[in-house]
Amino acid sequence: MKKWLLACVIFLTANLYSSAKVLSDHQLQNISNRFAKYLKTGNEDLLISCIDTTSQKYESIARAWRQTYNNMTYLYQDTGRIQIDLYVWGSEHDDDYISLIPNLQNAKPNERFYEYLVPILKIRKFSDSKLITDLIFPYRLINQIHFDVDALLNPSENYIRATCSVQFETLDRLFESVIFTLYPDLTIHNILLNGVKIDVDYHRWFLCLKVPKQFQDSSFFNAVIEYSGVINDEDNFYIREDGTQLCFWPWFPYVDPIIEDALGSPQLIQLDPFSHEFTLQFPERYYSLSNWGKLEESSVRGNYRIEGWNSPKVYGDIGILLGKWTKLQMESIGNIHPTLYLKNDLHIELETLKQKITRLITFYSSQFSEPSNKFFNIVEAPVYWNCENYISSNLGIMDHEMAHFWWRSNPLNWFFHSLTEYSDLLFKRELYGETNFHKRLIEKWCDYYQWMGSDPNLVLESDNIITYYLGPIMQYYFNKEIGDENLFQLCRKLTSLPYDRFTFSHRELMQMVQEVVGRDYETFFNGWIKAPIKLEGNNLIPEQHIQEIQAIHGYASQRKELYRKKDWTALIELCDVILKKKTDFKMIWLRHKGNFLLKSNQYEDALKTYQLSIQEFDPKLDREDRLDRSYLRQAQTYDLLHSRDKAMKYYNIVIESLQSPPEVKASAFKYSKKPFTKDEIDTVLE
Structure with missing residues (x-):
């Protein structure tokens, strides 16, 4: 799943007389407690008891919280640590405005992701039970916005000092507060609103600016915010022992409409024009990359590099990386010009990398025609970047990421994201044949029902994880319906559109x-995207695979409860049931079983199971980046068995791999410096 940087969300509260300092009453706290219990247990009655079932927004509110429950419990199996922060924004007439902020007790930096993915909730103030009647996605109240950021960065200490000027025009007037989402624990040095120093409230991720009375009739604002601090996010920087590789995300503000998608709203978003300008200053030995901006100028003054960036896009990442790259311009492939950016010690597998890039571009171009963007930049960086500027050179994910050059990187659109994954499947069919292709389709069904085991109400149009699983299956049956000629004609029509046209409505x-095609397919797509595909009666799955998928669905349905009980024996037995049913794709289930053996302190058996997982790896079926997860677990288990030399052998395999996922490589870096310990076993996920 992708991580976003600091979201800048502005919520303009009309005539709200109270602020975050107002204490919540007993009824509001009761709602907060019920939501916390819902996130721990998944009890739907608790969820429904908090929402006004007569409200037109009932389904949207319920969907948002179901999505939050599903995502949090999928990532963080220890649900006992989940808690809710109640934050009261104020009151208007008969309504209270609050945020219920899900988080984990004693959260590590990389466990704090969902804290800012929260809408503002509107609650009927004088209701006997204080029912939620509405939810508000704050960015919708903005008409235009412009960011101008001047930042000093010290990546080696993960430090930023920035001055951010934010200009925005509002859709309404009479406002008393403006709320930004800001990375927690930074130091706020100064804030001016329209040139006037103002009071602020800084609560976890939220920075609430008080609008002085003289500006409450205004519709145009300029806020200048000076802040500094250490960004201690374990997921967002990676350091090698020799100091040659580091990635630092500086957490600049940007408007984040993806919050709405992450909380399960099915609406596609039409974005207003936005603009960003950044001036970055950082030590000369570092370089920057962006997956959304354009570098306008760059110079070196003394020991510092000064860069100017701009972008018309709403969200994206700038990374600051240590170490120089060699720029390698590949030969053009048709009209497409790939450029590689690699470390000075060029890959010994450079030819393998170039061959894969050439095959991917050649295949996608022959099927869908060349994309409107002809300049592909492929960079060796420890991040999942894909967009018109850069994609990762990671061989394990390049097939999918390269397809984003054709189908855009906007995860808000179920059609394009599923077409990206289907393009990857078509490429694999070209390489390995029809039988291999159908095995992969069956595995997509397995993945889909595994994901649906945690929440059977999820639908494709509002859950961007499902687009990886059900999306390509839908595109396959759409392909069968209309034929190859029509599908590729449709794809060529889409690729001919300007690349910056990255939002499309359903209509x-x-x-x-x-x-x-010459006929209406809305009913076809609605059948796939608006309701779950039930396992019972699904006649699209070949009969010989039904038992295998039922076993996986059963495992997923019980996993959260068994995790909560720490019943590792039951989970091991469920993995064994699945392994007996499967003929292909056993590697990942052997690793799951090894993880549960590790958690139950059966280190020797865990090690043997991880070794079996590695032996089961099939490069024609399994994703290349999954292999290194098993190598990492093998190394960690050797640490627990006090075999440091063997552990280092496998950590180094992961560190030097061309296909290791960023978070796996980060762990290998970490534990190559200090051994993995028994106290850290709880951090091992599936």
């Missing part, structure tokens, strides 16, 4: 389909 897509 526009359906009109394009009708123009190409």
Whole structure:
């Protein structure tokens, strides 16, 4: 799943007389307690008891919290640590405005992701039970916004000092507060609003600016915020022992409409024009990359590099990386010009990398025509970057990431994201044949029902994880319906559109389909995207695979409860049931079993199981980046068995790998410096 940087969300509260300092009453705290218990148990009655079932927003509110429950409990199996922060923004007429902020007790930096993915909730103030009647996604109240950031960065200490000027125009007037989402624990040095120093409230991720009375009739604001601090986020920087590789995300503000998608709203978002300008200053030995901006100028003054960036896009990442790269311009492939940025010690597998890039571009271009963007930058960086500027050179994920050059990187659109994954499947069919292709489709069904085991109410149009699983299956049956010629004609029509046109409404897509195919396919797509595909009665799955998928679905349905009980024996037995049913894709289930053996302190058996997992790896079926997860677990187990030399052998395999996922490589770096210990076993996920 992708991580976003600091979101800058502005919520303009009309005539709210209270602030975050107002104490919540007993009824509001009761709602908070019920939501916390819901996130721990998944009890739907607790969720429903908090929402006004007569409200037009009932389904949206319930969906948002179901999505939060599903995502939090998927990532953090120890649900006993989940808690809710109640934050009261104020009151208007008969309503209270609050945020219920899910978080974990004693959260590590990389466990704090969901804290800012919260809407503002509107609660009927004088209701006997204080029912939630509405939820507000704050960015919708903004018409225009511009960021101008001047930042001094010290990546080696993960430190930032920045001055951010934010200009925005509001859709309404009479406002008393403006709320930014800001990385927690920074130091706020100064804040001016329209040139006037103002009071602020800084609560976890939220920075609440008080609008002076003289500006409450204004519709245009300029806020200048000076802040500094250490960004201690374990997921976002990676350091090698020899200091040659580091990635630092500086957490600049940006408007984040993806919050709405992450909380399960099915609406596609039409974005207003935004602009960003950044001036970055950082030590000369570092270099920067962006997956959304354009570098306008760069110079070196003394020991510092000064860069100017701008972007018309709403969200994205700038990374500051240590170490120089060698720029390698590959030969053009048709009209496409790939450029590689690699470390000075060029990969010994450089030819393998170049061959894969060439095959991918050649295949996708032949099927879908060349994309409107002809300049592909592929960079060796410890991040999942894909966009018109850069993609990762990671061989394990490049097939999917390269397809984003054709289908855009906007995860808000179920159609394009599923088409990206289907393009990857078509490429694999070209390499390995039809039988291999159908095995992969079956595995997509397995992945889908494993994900659905945690929440059977999820639907494809509002859950961007499902697009990885059900999305390509849907595109396969759409392909069968309309034939290859029509599908590729539709794809060529889409690739001919300007790349910066990255948001499409459902109606526009359906009109394009009708123009190409000659008939309306809205009913077809609605059947896939608006309701779950139940396992019972699913006649699309071949009969010989039904028991295998039922076993996986059963495992997923019980996993959270068994995790809560720490019943590792039961989970091991469920893995054994699945392994007996499967003929392919056993590697990942052997690793799951090894993890549960590790958690139950059966180190020798865990080690043997991880070794079996590695032996089961099939490069024609399994994703390349999954292999290194098993190597990492093998290394950690050797540490627990006090075999440091063997542990280092496998840590180094992961560190030097061309296909290791960023978070896996980060762990290998970490434990190559200090051994993995028994106290850290709880951090081992599936």
